Amino acid sequence: MAGKAPLCAFFLLLLSTSAAAIRPARSVAATARRAALENGLGRTPQMGWNSWNHFHCKINEEIIREIADAMVDNGLAKLGYEYINIDDCWAAYDRDSQGNLAANASTFPSGIPALANYVHGKGLKLGIYGDAGSRTCSKLMPGSLGYEDKDAKTFASWGVDYLKYDNCNNQGISPQLRYNTMSKALLNSGRNIFFSLCEWGVDDPGTWAGGVGNSWRTTGDIKDTWASMTAIADKNDKWASYAGPGGWNDPDMLEVGNGGMTTEEYRSHFSIWALVKAPLLIGCDIRSMSKETKEILSNENVIAVNQDELGVQGHKVQQDGDQEVWAGPLSGGKIAIVLWNRGSTKASITASWSSIGLNASTVADAHDLWTDGVISSVQGELNETVDSHACKMYVVTPK
Numbered sequence: 001m002a003g004k005a006p007l008c009a010f011f012l013l014l015l016s017t018s019a020a021a022i023r024p025a026r027s028v029a030a031t032a033r034r035a036a037l038e039n040g041l042g043r044t045p046q047m048g049w050n051s052w053n054h055f056h057c058k059i060n061e062e063i064i065r066e067i068a069d070a071m072v073d074n075g076l077a078k079l080g081y082e083y084i085n086i087d088d089c090w091a092a093y094d095r096d097s098q099g100n101l102a103a104n105a106s107t108f109p110s111g112i113p114a115l116a117n118y119v120h121g122k123g124l125k126l127g128i129y130g131d132a133g134s135r136t137c138s139k140l141m142p143g144s145l146g147y148e149d150k151d152a153k154t155f156a157s158w159g160v161d162y163l164k165y166d167n168c169n170n171q172g173i174s175p176q177l178r179y180n181t182m183s184k185a186l187l188n189s190g191r192n193i194f195f196s197l198c199e200w201g202v203d204d205p206g207t208w209a210g211g212v213g214n215s216w217r218t219t220g221d222i223k224d225t226w227a228s229m230t231a232i233a234d235k236n237d238k239w240a241s242y243a244g245p246g247g248w249n250d251p252d253m254l255e256v257g258n259g260g261m262t263t264e265e266y267r268s269h270f271s272i273w274a275l276v277k278a279p280l281l282i283g284c285d286i287r288s289m290s291k292e293t294k295e296i297l298s299n300e301n302v303i304a305v306n307q308d309e310l311g312v313q314g315h316k317v318q319q320d321g322d323q324e325v326w327a328g329p330l331s332g333g334k335i336a337i338v339l340w341n342r343g344s345t346k347a348s349i350t351a352s353w354s355s356i357g358l359n360a361s362t363v364a365d366a367h368d369l370w371t372d373g374v375i376s377s378v379q380g381e382l383n384e385t386v387d388s389h390a391c392k393m394y395v396v397t398p399k
């Protein structure tokens with residue numbers, strides 16, 4: 001017995017200090033997934049826009065209409081971005097005399113049904129925000145706790161297509177109970193409504209939310225900083241095996257274009273979110289995007305990885321200090337890879353075939369999703385130099 005502990009410690013040390021292979025990409029595919037919510041929605045991660053990251057509570061119906069216009073006019077709608085989601089602060093402070101939620105009369109004077117009509121007229125869908133507590137997080141509007149059936153029917157009658165459901169002021173009642181009640185209410189509402197749980201990962205939703213919602217937040221709120229985005233990517237990674245068609249881990253909405261990160265950092269953010277099958281919900285003001293922001297959000301190669309029909313969440317498969325390899329299987333035997341340099345200087349990163357789930361002898365072509373170039377006939381590993389805080393992303397096709 002005495003000899004075993006040091007040997008064990010040696011292997012642990014080896015794992016933590018060397019280029020540690022974390023889990024081969026293919027093993028995720030074999031993991032049994034949870035039952036999905038039976039509303040047929042979210043077969044691939046949801047794509048669209050949400051008001052919170054850029055506008056917070058400073059929203060009104062004109063902004064929402066203009067965002068819907070911009071989504072179509074700048075070509076994002078035809079790439080798959082379809083939901084226009086209004087976050088917190090759209091409603092009046094109190095319910096109306098019949099106990100119904102009502103739009104804030106000064107910021108949304110035409111009401112939500114008119115806005116839904118407008119958005120639908122553009123070929124898009126309208127999302128709204130509620131809370132599984134007594135008031136929402138801003139405290140400026142009522143929550144739906146105890147009003148689930150009533151509110152679900154209201155949303156359905158207004159033509160709402162998506163509900164993001166937050167967790168503030170929850171009276172200490174278990175999330176499973178509160179979210180399940182709204183899930184059932186939505187299923188009975190008479191309209192097929194995408195259900196996005198936002199309980200910030202506090203009660204390990206991956207383990208129970210598969211049959212309750214179409215996506216569930218796994219972390220607290222993202223901030224528009226490199227430190228926040230990278231920490232959230234790591235936190236979300238742990239839940240990879242729970243995602244699949246119908247129910248996705250949600251590491252929070254995109255910050256791309258909001259100004260707090262460099263273009264390369266935003267490219268990394270978008271690449272990793274796509275690879276891990278996160279919802280692609282744009283969080284910037286798409287009415288006035290820079291050329292770089294539009295180029296990132298419009299990369300069809302990267303979007304195709306996110307929307308791949310196999311629906312397996314990619315994850316971190318190799319780590320050597322600040323140099324990481326993230327990968328995941330795609331349909332047709334292809335594999336998506338991100339070489340991610342989280343360090344402060346340029347570095348060489350090698351993805352070995354064994355960590356991405358291929359035999360060392362396999363010969364493959366690697367399509368660079370950002371330059372659109374192809375590296376043909378690579379065998380055993382892919383080695384590239386990657387700038388600080390940047391990434392390179394590939395789809396590898398075995399020959």
Ligand code: GAL
Pocket residue numbers: 052087088136137138166167168198200220221
């Ligand atoms: C937070 C939520 C954010 C945003 C905000 C609105 O709880 O995580 O995404 O919805 O509330 O107040």
